[in-house]
Amino acid sequence: MRLRNLSALFMAAALAGQAPQLRKAEARPVNDSLPGDPALLRVIEPAQKEIESGFGKVIGQAPDGLFKGRFGEENLLGYWIADAMRERASALGGGPVKFAFTNGGGVRTSLKPGPVRVGDIFEVMPFENEMIVVELTGAEVIGVIRESLQRRGGEPCSGVRVELSGPVQKPILKVTWADGSLILPGETVRVVTSDYLYGGGDGIPSLRKGRKPNTTGLTIRQALLDAVQELTRAGRTLGAPPAGRYKITPELFQAMRDRKLGPIEGE
Amino acid sequence: MDRRAFLASSALVLAPRLRAEAAQTSRITLLHTNDTHSRIEPFPPGMGNLTGRGGIARRSTLVHQLRKELGSVLLLDAGDTFQGTPYYNQYKGKLDYQLMSLVGYDAATLGNHDFDSGVEALLEAMTEARFPFVNCNFDCAGAPALAKRLHPWLVREFQGLKVGLTGVGVAFKNLVSPRNHQGITWRDPYESLKPVVRHLREKEKVDMVVVLSHLGHDLRGDTHDDLRMPGQVPGIDAIIGGHSHTFLEEPVRVSTGLGTTVIFQVGFGGVNLGRMDFTLSRGELKAVTGQALGVAPSPISS
Numbered sequence: 001m002r003l004r005n006l007s008a009l010f011m012a013a014a015l016a017g018q019a020p021q022l023r024k025a026e027a028r029p030v031n032d033s034l035p036g037d038p039a040l041l042r043v044i045e046p047a048q049k050e051i052e053s054g055f056g057k058v059i060g061q062a063p064d065g066l067f068k069g070r071f072g073e074e075n076l077l078g079y080w081i082a083d084a085m086r087e088r089a090s091a092l093g094g095g096p097v098k099f100a101f102t103n104g105g106g107v108r109t110s111l112k113p114g115p116v117r118v119g120d121i122f123e124v125m126p127f128e129n130e131m132i133v134v135e136l137t138g139a140e141v142i143g144v145i146r147e148s149l150q151r152r153g154g155e156p157c158s159g160v161r162v163e164l165s166g167p168v169q170k171p172i173l174k175v176t177w178a179d180g181s182l183i184l185p186g187e188t189v190r191v192v193t194s195d196y197l198y199g200g201g202d203g204i205p206s207l208r209k210g211r212k213p214n215t216t217g218l219t220i221r222q223a224l225l226d227a228v229q230e231l232t233r234a235g236r237t238l239g240a241p242p243a244g245r246y247k248i249t250p251e252l253f254q255a256m257r258d259r260k261l262g263p264i265e266g267e
Numbered sequence: 268m269d270r271r272a273f274l275a276s277s278a279l280v281l282a283p284r285l286r287a288e289a290a291q292t293s294r295i296t297l298l299h300t301n302d303t304h305s306r307i308e309p310f311p312p313g314m315g316n317l318t319g320r321g322g323i324a325r326r327s328t329l330v331h332q333l334r335k336e337l338g339s340v341l342l343l344d345a346g347d348t349f350q351g352t353p354y355y356n357q358y359k360g361k362l363d364y365q366l367m368s369l370v371g372y373d374a375a376t377l378g379n380h381d382f383d384s385g386v387e388a389l390l391e392a393m394t395e396a397r398f399p400f401v402n403c404n405f406d407c408a409g410a411p412a413l414a415k416r417l418h419p420w421l422v423r424e425f426q427g428l429k430v431g432l433t434g435v436g437v438a439f440k441n442l443v444s445p446r447n448h449q450g451i452t453w454r455d456p457y458e459s460l461k462p463v464v465r466h467l468r469e470k471e472k473v474d475m476v477v478v479l480s481h482l483g484h485d486l487r488g489d490t491h492d493d494l495r496m497p498g499q500v501p502g503i504d505a506i507i508g509g510h511s512h513t514f515l516e517e518p519v520r521v522s523t524g525l526g527t528t529v530i531f532q533v534g535f536g537g538v539n540l541g542r543m544d545f546t547l548s549r550g551e552l553k554a555v556t557g558q559a560l561g562v563a564p565s566p567i568s569s
Contacts, residue, residue: 020295020428020475020504020545022529025518027539028329029320032309036324037331040369044307044324047362051353094441128314128351133441212489214441215512217304217350217380225356 055119060228062238065113068104071153072253075104076240077111077124078156083241084227085220086158089133089192092216097133098177098189099141100158101148102220103202106194107156116228116238125221129194134210139185142175143206146264149173151203153256154246164248168255169262194220291549293427297477298330298542299343301509302378302535304351305363310536321537327370329540334371337544339425342371345509345532346378346436346481349392359384360392368397374421376402376434376479378509379442386410386449401434401479404459409450420463422471428547431467434479435460437510438490456482456491457499464502474547475504483511484532497521497528505543508532518543 068077086100109123136144145162148155154162159178166172175183195215197207231238248256255261309322334340344367349360360381367375377400381389393400393416400417407414420433435456439448460478467473478496486492493508498521505518506528514534521528533539 018474018547018549019526020547022505022518022520022543023294023546024542024544025529025531026542027514027516027533028542029539030322030326030329030537031320032325034325034328036322037327037369040324040327040366043362043366043369047354047358048308051357054353054357091444093444128311130351212441217347217383219351222356 055117055122057118058115059118059121059225060116060232060238061114062111062116063113064239066111066238066240068107068110071257072250074243074246075107075156076243078102078104078107079158079241079245080227080238081107081125081220081224082156082158084223085131085192088218088223088226089131089190089216092133092218094133094214095190097192098159099136099144099191101144101191101193101197101204101207102156103194103197104152104155105202106196106220111238118225121221121224121228125219125224127196127219127221129196129220131192131216131218131220131223132195132198132210133190133192133214133216134198134207135188135212136191136206136210137185138183138187138189140206140209141189141191142173142183142185144191144204145175146173147204147206149248149256150261150264153253154248155202155204157245160245162246162248164246164252164264166252166265167262168251168260171252171255171261171264173264291427293339293425293474293547293549294337294544295339295341295425295428295430295475295547296333296337296542296544297341297343297505297507298333298540299345299507299531299533300326300537300540301345301481301507301532302347302512303344303363303537304347304380304535305349305355305360306352306536307354307362307366308352310538317536317538323366323370323537326537326540327366330370333542339428341373341423341430341432341477343432343477343479343507344372344375345479345507346376346434347380347509347535348375348378350380350383351536355383359388361395364392364396368395372398373423374399374401374432374434374479376400376481376509377405377417377436378481379437379439382439382443382447385447386413386451389413390416401432402436403433403463404435404454404456406452406454407450408452413451420467420471422467422473427549428475429471429473431464431471431473431476432479433460433463433467433476434481435491436481437483456480457496460496460500460503464500468502475545476502477505477507478503479507479509481509484508484513484515484530485511493530493532494519494521497523497525497530501525503528504545506530507541514539 082100089097310317403419512535518529518531533541
């Protein structure tokens with residue numbers, strides 16, 4: 001008995017000594033140097049056709065259209081997108097998402113008045129950008145707004161109200177939550193944006209400070225498709241969110257356009 | 268006389284009874300993907316440096332080539348097969364698993380996004396999967412139908428080499444809405460792995476333990492990840508990672524007092540196929556003499 005235990009021990013020692021050795025490893029690129037496997041293509045092609053035919057499907061109505069506005073006008077379509085991102089991200093769990101920030105440059109076209117088709121949403125948002133939820137402090141949320149005004153003339157967002165006033169050389173920024181309550185610099189809030197912006201696209205440094213990134217796997221476009229369908233299910237049509245999220249004096253707008261805006265001060 | 272020949276001859280002298288075994292070297296290749304995210308077609312235009320890359324039909328061609336060339340191959344996936352293109356919205360993962368079956372996957376694990384349409388939809392998609400799923404840290408007591416599809420471990424035997432496979436998934440909190448993982452409780456992945464790896468080594472007597480991990484490559488100590496797994500769970504030879512979409516050109520080696528673990532992950536969207544070739548020399552034996560007589564490791568090529 002004792003001997004058997006001993007041999008088992010030796011056996012274990014012997015096994016422990018035999019580790020498999022890695023001889024070769026690589027990340028093999030999958031690209032157009034490889035032909036597609038016909039067995040798979042036979043399955044993919046009809047599915048692809050089905051998906052494409054789905055583009056014509058009417059999923060809602062926007063009787064007045066929804067427009068991204070020209071420079072100097074508020075991007076109401078962008079607001080609607082930011083609202084949809086915030087609502088959808090909040091519904092994913094993990095607590096409310098207080099702020100959504102996206103880029104007007106990613107909103108490629110406006111929605112014409114009338115029926116909204118799947119393909120229309122693809123035209124508004126052709127990119128595959130994914131929503132990503134991060135944690136920021138209140139001070140960083142204000143930083144995001146400040147940097148986007150300074151560098152890009154403001155971007156569509158949801159959850160805040162922004163006022164820019166004062167002289168061109170020394171503009172003053174005031175940001176509150178959408179209900180008018182104060183943003184506490186030290187409070188931690190959950191924020192939704194795109195993987196593109198979080199990854200440094202369009203250069204908003206405060207956004208890149210986001211902690212605990214949660215890749216949602218949901219594209220912004222999917223959140224929009226879902227939002228339109230939800231409205232339709234509720235018997236509602238798609239309309240513009242109220243204007244007034246950004247209040248900026250005409251002089252300051254002009255200065256932004258001419259890139260003559262002084263460094264933005266304020267909270 | 269070079270080192271290899273010297274060691275071989277020593278082995279003959281020291282342990283003549285092991286001669287036959289000493290000559291045996293078994294090989295296995297692990298091919299793997301992670302976070303393919305319903306990226307069935309190659310990335311479309313407008314996706315920067317990803318445009319034109321990937322595509323599951325091309326991946327299939329590559330896998331078939333490598334299988335033909337290498338023989339002993341395991342094709343594995345580390346989860347998040349679902350979500351990311353209209354194919355998922357239309358087919359809820361059924362098409363993904365159907366195509367993976369055609370490619371010839373041997374096993375996969377589950378990522379957080381594989382729960383995006385809930386457990387019922389996942390089970391429905393799994394009806395298309397002609398390969399098993401491994402996971403040891405989802406307690407499916409409240410979801411018996413899923414419990415039947417999830418193996419805590421699997422053993423695959425090749426010529427002279429036995430591979431133990433298991434898998435771990437990331438915590439649901441903040442990633443999967445509670446209604447989508449009803450009946451499933453997440454357990455600590457390191458603690459879940461320990462008895463499984465022990466069982467595979469001691470009872471199943473596998474030569475090699477491979478973990479399919481959907482934890483993420485490096486969470487910098489915030490929570491469980493692949494880089495810290497070897498220090499917590501002894502006995503793992505290879506970790507095939509996912510979740511963090513980390514593009515590695517070659518595996519990371521983590522050495523602990525208990526051995527070396529190689530950790531690999533190949534980005535996302537099927538842009539790359541990971542490949543790791545392992546050999547196991549039976550001649551290494553021998554603890555009879557207390558010496559490990561091995562073939563000197565060759566450098567890893569990439």
